[in-house]
Amino acid sequence: MADLPTVRWGIIATGMICEWFVTDVLKPDWPEKRANHTIQAIGSSSLEKCQKFAEKYVAPAKPTVQPTLYGSYQEVYDDANVDCIYIGTPHGFHKKNCLDAIKAGKNVLCEKAFALNAKEAEEVFTAAKEKGVFVMEAMWTRFFPLMKTLQKMLHEEKKLGTIYRTFSDFGLDFDIPNLPDDSRYKDPTLGAGSLLDIGIYTLTWGLTTLSDKVGDEAEEPEVASTQSIAHGVDLSSQVLLHYRSTGRQGICTSTTNEPQCKPFTRIEGSKGRILVDAEAPSLPTRFTFYPKDGGKEEVYTFESPGRGFYWEADAVALDLQAGRKQNATMPWAETMRVMRIMDGVRKRGGARFPVDDW
Structure with missing residues (x-):
């Protein structure tokens, strides 16, 4: 497993979709495992929410690296140890969350629907291109x-x-x-x-x-x-x-x-x-x-x-390892379409x- 790419994830929000993503990527028994994943940081509107989330969904996996918990999203974006941000907030917050993460120089995996409309999505991709970071819509299916x-x-x-x-x-x-x-x-x-x-x-x-x-x-x-x-x-x-x-x-x-x-x-x-x-x-x-x-x-x-969720997480890991800014299965143009x-x-x-x- 040592030669597999590793992604240190920063998790934005502590709702159900984030629960599913975190518990999946921390499972040790994936079929045809292609990458390693670490939950490096978790951000929420309060530190208490993060603590409860980590205790319930991270601790049972007994990871070797314990996540840093933050009472804000910005602290996750600014964490130098985070490679990629996973955004699991409601659709209406996706544009802002993506732009804030991109401004901090972070790669992004953002839940579907990627934005409220095509105009918002285009703003995010324009910012990602200018900053030179990887961005993908998390259409896991x-x-x-x-x-x-x-x-x-x-x-x-x-x-x-x-x-x-x-x-x-x-x-x-x-x-x-x-x-x-x-x-x-x-x-x-x-x-x-x-x-x-x-x-x-x-x-x-x-x-x-x-x-x-x-x-x-x-x-x-x-x-x-x-x-x-x-x-x-x-x-x-x-x-x-x-x-x-x-x-x-x-x-x-x-x-x-x-x-x-x-x-x-x-x-x-x-x-x-x-x-x-x-x-x-x-x-x-x-x-x-x-x-x-x-x-x-x-x-x-x-x-x-x-x-x-680990199939899309592995795909992100392989793209980051290769230096790609888009994913071939879910490229920016497909999200726009x-x-x-x-x-x-x-x-x-x-x-x-x-x-x-x-």
Whole structure:
């Protein structure tokens, strides 16, 4: 393990997503381990929150290096021993958190959705380019072995032959109208609504299964969409992707009115269909191929010792070791493409954030 790259992480915030990330990267039994990870520092709005977080989620792993705990984010950015900042705050804080970290010369892995809109995302990437630091959107699902295997089968091996359509749905039952006004699921200043929180996953399934290109190399699909709005946020979003060059279509939906349906994604082609299933679209665990000729179905199952955050963490480590400023799976141009699509959905549907200039 000594010859593997090591990343010393600075964790920004102490919520659930940070809990998942920290417990995952500290697990010793990763499959095909490609990097070492240290939780070097943790920052929160209070030192007490950091202490409770470290006691509950770091201490059980018995790491050789104990994290430095801070009652602010800025102290994490300024810590000379931190290599990369992991940002797990609500969407509405991502731009500021990223810019503050970049100003301090830190590399950044920022949770999805990367920003509230494409304009904010562009500001962050411009700052990163000027400072010469690595930045990546933490769209962890794209790094799962299941996703890599599925994409290879679809786009290289042509398992489905000609791909026709992808259906993908993500549902949660949050009852947004009855949540407190300051809830991150209800407050527009925090990027509330189904689209940025869970719709981004179904959009990802559509984009990755209908084409093998990302970023500047990818075709911009035509997009039609609708949203159901209450209290200024979308309770549900329906996005239709149309690839003019191939005729392929993606139907990508999200809702906070109904629990998740299973399987959550169906990909149709001339040789059959593939159904993807799991606890949620963000955590795919298996897919099944059903051949159109009536042959035997094929089940592909993928296991991991945690939720799967270590695959993206390892990818960051390898990029930093190589001196790269972007990741090939999730380059800046791909984040911008997704943000532009979501901006268009919100413009048409009416889910406007205070920072939007339309």
